[in-house]
Amino acid sequence: xxMTITEKILAGHSGRDKVVPGENVWVNVxxxxxxxVTGPGTISIFRKEFGEDARIWDRDKxxxxxxxxxxxxxxxxxRNVVFLRDFVKQQQIDNFYDVGTPDYKGxxxxxxxxxxxxxxxxxxxxxxxxTCTAGAFGEFATGIGNTDAAFILxxxxxxxxxxxxxxxxxxxxxxxxxxxxxxxxxIIGDIGVDGASYAAMEFAGDAVHSLNIEERMTLCNMVIEAxxxxxxxxxxxxxLKYVKAxxxxxxxxxxxxxxxxxxxxxxxxAAKMVPLVAKPHxxxxxxxxxxxxxxKVDRVYIGxxxxxxxxxxxxxxxxxxxxxxxVDTFIVPATTDxxxxxRDTKIDGKSLHQIFEEAGCRIGNASCGACLGxxxxxxxxxxxxxxxxxxxxxxxxxxxxxxxxxxYLASPLTAAATAVxxxxxxxxxxxx
Amino acid sequence: MSQNKITGxxxxxxxxxxxxxxxxxxxxxxxxxxxEERKLYGKFAMSGVPEEKSGLPKxxxxxxxxxxxxxxxxxxxxxxxxxxxxxxxxxPLALQVAGVKAVVAQxxxxxxxxxxxxxxxxxxxESVDNIYESFSTGDQVxxxxxxxxxxxxxxxxxxxxxxxxxxxxxxxAGGLFAYARKIGMISQKAGANV
Ligand code: SF4
Numbered sequence: 001x002x003m004t005i006t007e008k009i010l011a012g013h014s015g016r017d018k019v020v021p022g023e024n025v026w027v028n029v030x031x032x033x034x035x036x037v038t039g040p041g042t043i044s045i046f047r048k049e050f051g052e053d054a055r056i057w058d059r060d061k062x063x064x065x066x067x068x069x070x071x072x073x074x075x076x077x078x079r080n081v082v083f084l085r086d087f088v089k090q091q092q093i094d095n096f097y098d099v100g101t102p103d104y105k106g107x108x109x110x111x112x113x114x115x116x117x118x119x120x121x122x123x124x125x126x127x128x129x130x131t132c133t134a135g136a137f138g139e140f141a142t143g144i145g146n147t148d149a150a151f152i153l154x155x156x157x158x159x160x161x162x163x164x165x166x167x168x169x170x171x172x173x174x175x176x177x178x179x180x181x182x183x184x185x186x187i188i189g190d191i192g193v194d195g196a197s198y199a200a201m202e203f204a205g206d207a208v209h210s211l212n213i214e215e216r217m218t219l220c221n222m223v224i225e226a227x228x229x230x231x232x233x234x235x236x237x238x239x240l241k242y243v244k245a246x247x248x249x250x251x252x253x254x255x256x257x258x259x260x261x262x263x264x265x266x267x268x269x270a271a272k273m274v275p276l277v278a279k280p281h282x283x284x285x286x287x288x289x290x291x292x293x294x295x296k297v298d299r300v301y302i303g304x305x306x307x308x309x310x311x312x313x314x315x316x317x318x319x320x321x322x323x324x325x326x327v328d329t330f331i332v333p334a335t336t337d338x339x340x341x342x343r344d345t346k347i348d349g350k351s352l353h354q355i356f357e358e359a360g361c362r363i364g365n366a367s368c369g370a371c372l373g374x375x376x377x378x379x380x381x382x383x384x385x386x387x388x389x390x391x392x393x394x395x396x397x398x399x400x401x402x403x404x405x406x407x408y409l410a411s412p413l414t415a416a417a418t419a420v421x422x423x424x425x426x427x428x429x430x431x432x
Numbered sequence: 433m434s435q436n437k438i439t440g441x442x443x444x445x446x447x448x449x450x451x452x453x454x455x456x457x458x459x460x461x462x463x464x465x466x467x468e469e470r471k472l473y474g475k476f477a478m479s480g481v482p483e484e485k486s487g488l489p490k491x492x493x494x495x496x497x498x499x500x501x502x503x504x505x506x507x508x509x510x511x512x513x514x515x516x517x518x519x520x521x522x523x524p525l526a527l528q529v530a531g532v533k534a535v536v537a538q539x540x541x542x543x544x545x546x547x548x549x550x551x552x553x554x555x556x557x558e559s560v561d562n563i564y565e566s567f568s569t570g571d572q573v574x575x576x577x578x579x580x581x582x583x584x585x586x587x588x589x590x591x592x593x594x595x596x597x598x599x600x601x602x603x604x605a606g607g608l609f610a611y612a613r614k615i616g617m618i619s620q621k622a623g624a625n626v
Binding site for chain 2: 024037038040041044048049050069074076077079080126127128129131143144145146147148151154155159161193194197198224227229282372373374375376394396397398399403
């Protein structure tokens with residue numbers, strides 16, 4: 001019996017020829033990522049357990065990316081970054097993207113690939129649940145807590161229960177009004193927020209491989225919203241091209257064995273799918289954008305590791321170009337590279353930045369922003385009873401701030417159409 | 433942590449209690465290793481649960497009373513997918529600081545489960561059926577780990593729990609570090625386990 005990509009990676013990293021789902025194995029870690037919210041706790045546990053002067057297992061394999069609470073006056077939040085600085089200095093970690101310096105990047109899950117840390121066949125852990133985003137590169141990537149991360153800092157290893165793989169195949173051609181966000185919302189709507197608990201979710205099929213890397217990241221980003229442990233997309237030419245442009249490190253791409261066993265398989269025809277929206281307060285509350293056309297919104301938010309990449313803003317700009325936003329619209333680039341892309345990328349001779357400004361949008365700095373609420377002064381935070389349509393990944397009660405607010409999740413195309421109309425709008429209205 | 437009986441009063445919530453409800457993101461800024469600030473995680477534990485779902489079946493029951501840092505409840509009874517959402521270890525930590533001894537739910541989101549076990553914060557127990565509707569907030573509860581039973585003392589009804597399985601070794605050791613020391617994977621010296 002053959003193995004899936006996920007099984008093969010875990011076998012390879014635990015020194016075994018073979019692993020089977022359900023087995024616990026100790027794996028060797030290629031990259032550990034941490035950020036400003038979970039980093040300080042991780043470091044405190046590391047120091048307590050291994051000693052104040054202990055050295056981390058490998059300074060080249062630890063990446064520290066402050067991104068969550070950056071543009072805030074909150075003293076506690078700023079203290080977290082100071083804490084990271086101190087540790088990075090003590091441990092001589094070069095892979096640090098400090099706030100207020102030219103190195104600053106923004107949202108870790110988008111920064112990691114941009115900086116070449118996501119490589120096919122590898123094992124990546126991060127102290128953030130959306131670490132699963134990197135499955136788009138054909139690697140095993142998942143989120144962990146501070147204790148597990150502290151353990152890795154000291155040992156370079158962690159135990160993993162080998163997940164079974166659920167496979168989602170999208171065939172057919174992607175219509176140009178459809179985005180990866182619509183595909184993943186369809187799946188979560190179908191299987192529910194715990195439909196893939198403990199499982200690897202593999203995305204396959206022509207439609208998936210026709211997506212660019214950023215769109216594939218969006219698919220893998222939200223596997224955690226279905227309870228998934230990791231997302232995975234088999235690496236192809238597109239993957240190799242992206243990765244090789246950003247790192248010189250050698251890596252070993254892994255493919256499914258031809259007789260690999262999947263615990264579940266579901267096929268979709270992308271050509272027949274329509275733009276979707278997840279209603280408050282759960283990503284599984286999925287309906288079509290069309291059915292929700294009488295829902296008025298107070299705000300549109302385009303940002304985060306899910307919906308704040310350059311591809312997302314290019315999509316939004318297709319609709320906002322030459323139009324005005326009817327409601328408060330917040331644009332938050334995930335990283336400084338994306339922010340630069342907003343200035344450098346042009347449609348009809350106008351930069352995306354200019355298009356958004358002319359549409360009356362408010363453009364923020366690269367960071368997690370209001371995706372997880374954050375301190376009260378966070379840009380775009382929902383502080384009252386707002387109804388917001390957002391390109392982020394979670395609409396749990398209070399996720400973007402106030403418990404009284406309501407968040408609808410959708411693609412950047414649907415977000416832009418909604419911004420123009422003031423009510424939830426199927427982007428086909430503006431795309432010929 | 434090896435003990436066979438856990439008793440206390442239940443705080444009942446429903447399905448899909450996510451980590452933003454267990455500890456809202458704006459509170460993640462307190463230092464978990466400063467005794468004074470750590471207490472704040474207790475104070476705000478479960479503060480993101482919507483009013484109507486706070487303390488089922490009635491709702492509107494505060495998990496932590498105004499001005500308190502610890503809960504009057506010892507055992508949380510939930511339904512499906514408890515602890516979904518972010519990887520924040522502050523979630524099981526907040527429950528521990530609030531004085532919670534165990535959580536009983538039908539299923540857990542995996543990161544929360546892992547964090548609870550590896551960090552040695554709270555014991556995540558799985559019920560065979562979804563049982564939260566058979567408990568009312570404030571009911572006296574008795575958990576017997578030897579026979580894998582949870583009893584609602586107030587109603588006299590018992591329900592089956594799943595055995596701890598693989599996690600038992602780590603839970604019984606008191607967390608991942610204690611376990612790794614026990615099996616000789618890391619050295620004994622640094623860090624006395626608290
Ligand atoms: S953008 Fe949102 S989901 Fe992504 S890492 Fe930041 S807070 Fe988490």
